[in-house]
Amino acid sequence: MKTLLRFNFLKNRVLIFSVLGFHAFVALLAPYLRLLSTDSQDSAALLQGPSLNHWLGTDSLGRDVFSRLLHGGRPSLVIAFAATAISCLIGIVIGSLAALAGGWIDEALSRVIDFMLALPTLILLLLISSFFGQDPLILSVALGLMYASPIARVARSATQTLLARDFIRVARLQGGSRISILFGEVLPNVWRVMFTEVAMQFTWILLAFSSLSFLGLGASPPTPEWGLMIAESRSYMTLNPLLVIAPIMMLASLVLAIQALVDHE
Amino acid sequence: MRRVVFSLATFIALAVVSFVGVDALPGDGCTALLGRFGTNAKIDACRQENNLNDSVVVRIKDWSGDLVRGDLGYSIKRDEQVSKIIIPRLRNTAVMAAVAALIAFPSAIVVGLLLGRYPRKRISKAINQFSVIAMTLPEFVIATVLWLVLSIWIPIFPGVSVMPSNASLLQLLPNVWLPALTLAVVIFAHSMRTMRASVTNVQNMPFVESARLRGTNERKMISRHIVPAALPPVVNVVALDGAWLLTGTFVTEAAFNFQGLGRLAIDAISDRDTALILPIILFGLAVYLVSSILADSLVRVFDPRLRSSNR
Numbered sequence: 001m002k003t004l005l006r007f008n009f010l011k012n013r014v015l016i017f018s019v020l021g022f023h024a025f026v027a028l029l030a031p032y033l034r035l036l037s038t039d040s041q042d043s044a045a046l047l048q049g050p051s052l053n054h055w056l057g058t059d060s061l062g063r064d065v066f067s068r069l070l071h072g073g074r075p076s077l078v079i080a081f082a083a084t085a086i087s088c089l090i091g092i093v094i095g096s097l098a099a100l101a102g103g104w105i106d107e108a109l110s111r112v113i114d115f116m117l118a119l120p121t122l123i124l125l126l127l128i129s130s131f132f133g134q135d136p137l138i139l140s141v142a143l144g145l146m147y148a149s150p151i152a153r154v155a156r157s158a159t160q161t162l163l164a165r166d167f168i169r170v171a172r173l174q175g176g177s178r179i180s181i182l183f184g185e186v187l188p189n190v191w192r193v194m195f196t197e198v199a200m201q202f203t204w205i206l207l208a209f210s211s212l213s214f215l216g217l218g219a220s221p222p223t224p225e226w227g228l229m230i231a232e233s234r235s236y237m238t239l240n241p242l243l244v245i246a247p248i249m250m251l252a253s254l255v256l257a258i259q260a261l262v263d264h265e
Numbered sequence: 266m267r268r269v270v271f272s273l274a275t276f277i278a279l280a281v282v283s284f285v286g287v288d289a290l291p292g293d294g295c296t297a298l299l300g301r302f303g304t305n306a307k308i309d310a311c312r313q314e315n316n317l318n319d320s321v322v323v324r325i326k327d328w329s330g331d332l333v334r335g336d337l338g339y340s341i342k343r344d345e346q347v348s349k350i351i352i353p354r355l356r357n358t359a360v361m362a363a364v365a366a367l368i369a370f371p372s373a374i375v376v377g378l379l380l381g382r383y384p385r386k387r388i389s390k391a392i393n394q395f396s397v398i399a400m401t402l403p404e405f406v407i408a409t410v411l412w413l414v415l416s417i418w419i420p421i422f423p424g425v426s427v428m429p430s431n432a433s434l435l436q437l438l439p440n441v442w443l444p445a446l447t448l449a450v451v452i453f454a455h456s457m458r459t460m461r462a463s464v465t466n467v468q469n470m471p472f473v474e475s476a477r478l479r480g481t482n483e484r485k486m487i488s489r490h491i492v493p494a495a496l497p498p499v500v501n502v503v504a505l506d507g508a509w510l511l512t513g514t515f516v517t518e519a520a521f522n523f524q525g526l527g528r529l530a531i532d533a534i535s536d537r538d539t540a541l542i543l544p545i546i547l548f549g550l551a552v553y554l555v556s557s558i559l560a561d562s563l564v565r566v567f568d569p570r571l572r573s574s575n576r
Contacts, residue, residue: 118279120549122515126534127542131290207403211516214405215531230409234520238417245413248406252398259401 011260019257023250027073035067038224047239056246059229060236068224069246073254075225076213079140080206086144087205088198091151096186098152099159100178110156116149125208129217139218143205151197158193159186199262203255210251226251268561272554283546284325287539293317294341297537311341342538350529351544353431358518358525360437362510364445369453370503376453377460377499378492381468393461399454408447408520416443430524444521448514452506459502463495470494497568501560508556512549 036054042062049057056065098109128142162168171185210227212218219225221232226247233243295311312318319327331338337347380389399407415421422442432440467473468491476490515527522528526545533541565571 118553120512120546122513123530123534123546123549126515126531127287127290130534130537131292203401211403211405214403215516215519217535227405230405234409234412237413241413241417244409248409251406252402255401256398259397263397 016257016260019253020261023073023254023257026070027077030070030074033070035070036064038063038068038071039222040064047236047243049240050242056242057240059233059240059243063222065243065246068229069226069250071224072226072229072247073250075136075219075223076206076209076227079136079143079209080202082140083143083147083205083209084198084202086141087146087148087151087201088194090145091148092155092187092190092194093182094148095152095155096159096182096190099156099163100182100186106156109152113149113152113156116146117153119146121146121208122211125212126215126217129212134217134220139209139212143208147201147205151194151201154197155190155194158190162186162189196262199258203258207255268558272558276550276554279550280329280547281325283543283550284328285321287543287546288321288324290537290539292537292539294538294540297342297539337544338540340538340540342536343541347541347544350541351526351548354524354526354529355548357430357432357437357523358511358514358527360434361441361445361448361514361518361523361525362507364441365448365452365510366507368445369449370456373453373455373457374460374496374499377457378464378487378495380457381461381464381495382487382491384465392457396454396458399450400458404447404451404516405520407450408444408517411443411446411450412521415446428524430529432524440521440523444514444517444523444525447517447520448510452510455506456499456502460495460499463498464491467491467494493567497564500563500567504556504560504563508552512552 040063042058044062045054045058046062047058047060048054051057054064054066056069059065059068094109094113098106098113124146125139125142129139132138168181168185171181176184209218210225213225213227214231216228216231219228221228229247230244233240233247237244293312295308295317299307299311317324328338335348337351339345340347340350343350376392380392383389416423423439428436428440472494473486473490476486481490511526513527514525515531517523518525518527519531526548530542530545532538533545
């Protein structure tokens, strides 16, 4: 117990990278691992404990929990990657453009960013997914747009500090246009500063989508998704607690590993 | 004063934007009521009866007039006055928020102070790790873990609440604990870290050094010098977290089927009851604006440097 308390989980490099590697491996290769089907229901084997056939037992419809678990990160990861890409693209371009242009353009863009930051994100997501259907494409675009504003704010201040540096002034004196400076000088340098912000953003989007699934408005059944699996199995916790513990461990280890990686940088 | 006027203007602007936004969504109260069995004729008749065919401008005028008179509107889908639906739910959420705040804030301030004062202790590091974990995990995970541990493995609290939305306070109380604990874990981590950072910051200031050189003892040092100087940023976070307790509890309430405002919002959104969604959004906006004004003025009370110098 003492060594356990002394061991700093969030600062152990080997642990962080092996957890991240495990998740990458599972998420990429789950469909090729010759697992049992995620959808086939076995009415003769409902809510069973772990066995040789079903390593983590079965859920209330007799589906293999282990197989669903390994597939369960994919929907949120795909959406989180897509939405993060969209929010980075929009956020970084708008943020650095505002800083680069200055004047009334900066003022106007900053007001828009402030307004977007004040929006109640979760209510909007619930509205969108309820009224426009639980379409992964619509949800990624919505998430990407909503999470663009924090990125834009950080990109704007990063660019502003960058603008005072000599190489930008050289580029200006050489007669580079604003657009060429933006793509040639600013964006490649802002990107490095933005890594931490983007990684945090990634986990927020991932968790937002998982929470939506938990509420029944993200991934739709029978898709295996951790948030949805937790929601579906909560009534059967007394019979087989592994049904919720397993997806919680997967989700928690992934998010905490990303968080630890960011803190480490 | 200028701040209040500005916030009021923001509120009105956002209210109009929300009305138009919610109005633009496909579907209205009539399609929500009649569902997929509604024929076009029936839906038309229902819209006629409820004045839904008027232009947006006319309806905003009617709606805002009603709002000023204290009439929140009428839910066609639920066939009831919106205020009658909302008020009992609001009370439930308020009770839950109060319990969570009473658990979390005092302990967060004490623990944050101790952690800032004694950062090298092993227990401090352990609590710190716990707070990072609590801040990273989503509420539905915390809720499910608490339920599993405190209701199934060690049966102290009831799990899913089974209560009518207008339950009496006595009926409400046993069901409040688990959702309130979930929220408390989240805000504890948040405000405790702010307190710790603030204490660490204050400790290195010259006036603390000078107090130490005068030979001030530990107890007096903490109560006279460190705590009063460290509180302002924490007060700010407490006010904003308080607002979140009233408006950001959808997931937690849904996780325990707690009949509060957040649960109602999700229900209203799933069955597209736009008349009910709008007042809930407005309530959230109002709480957010009021709490940020409150946060700023409270900070002024606690931090004399920010007061205007006319005294």
